[in-house]
Amino acid sequence: MPYLVLKVNWTLGGDVGITDPDLLTDPVYRLADGFTIGAELVAIAITLAMTRQFGQRLPAWLVLVPMWVATGLLAVIVVLAPLAAPFAVSDSAARAGLEGWVYLLVYAGFVAQGVLLLWAFALYARTRWGHLQLPPPAEAGSALRAVAVVTGVACATLGVCYWCWSLGLAEPTVKPSGVDRVTLAVYGGFAFAAAASIHTFTRERATSTSRRYAVLGLWVATSAMTTWGGYYLALAAWHPSLASPFLVFAAVAKIALSAGIAVLALGLLTTQARRPPKPREIAPLR
Helix, strand or coil: CHHHHHHHHHHCCCCCCECCHHHHCCHHHHHHHHHHHHHHHHHHHHHHHHHCHHHHHCCHHHHHHHHHHHHHHHHHHHHHHHHHHHHHHHCCCCCCCECHHHHHHHHHHHHHHHHHHHHHHHHHHHHHHCCCCCCCCCCCCHHHHHHHHHHHHHHHHHHHHHHHHHHCCCCCCCCCCHHHHHHHHHHHHHHHHHHHHHHHHHCCCCCHHHHHHHHHHHHHHHHHHHHHHHHHHHHHHHCHHHCCHHHHHHHHHHHHHHHHHHHHHHHHHHHHHHCCCCCCCCCCCC
8 A cells, every 4th residue: 555655656757765856757667557556456356256255256367367466476575685685775776766765665564465465365265266186196298297397407408597697606797686686586587486386396206295385386386487588578669778688588488387387287287087987996895
């Protein structure tokens, strides 16, 4: 809610918390303000749907699609905000023309919103779909196994690249700030989470509990990689001079890998669901 109030104030011409007046006339920021106000209103609507009885009767996609997008956007912020806060408060350049208290207020609100929204979704999903069971693990065909291996290795490789950039072993941007380095490290962490979840989900001897956690990991990792990859591509398209070729490639790779993971998960679930049940053993007559 604090974020929504600030955005409305800025959209209406207010300058609360702004140290650079040019932000109020920058078309990128104006567009971003409008988008984020809409996103906040959607989050409020989804929260009402998940906490009221009518939400149980809504089409599944009407809840899952916006929640998948919200999961990706908020999960990264929940992890990133506490780690990047010291840099953002002390580094005026990292605050991008905003007062230090704005970062603390806004991102504290994002963290609280992310935790509560994801918790509400977990309770909603358990109530609506808790009776469903994942099919037991089955031996994947050679094609699906190849997709799993290639996708998992690619996710891990992307994670290594992000961490190398974060540690300064390579410089994807010109003089990255402390916030930039923490952000790159967090992106790498989500790529590693995707790789680990793929490995667990495709293991033939994985337990039901571990496979449920793997599905959760894939849900969070793919949404985070897709939403933030798309965000960077949109930013690069609007301001090409600020874009790094390395990070543009990484953003495209994140979206492509998320699509590959979706195909892999769908293929495995379809294969497992079609597997005929084992015949029941009949005790011999005595």
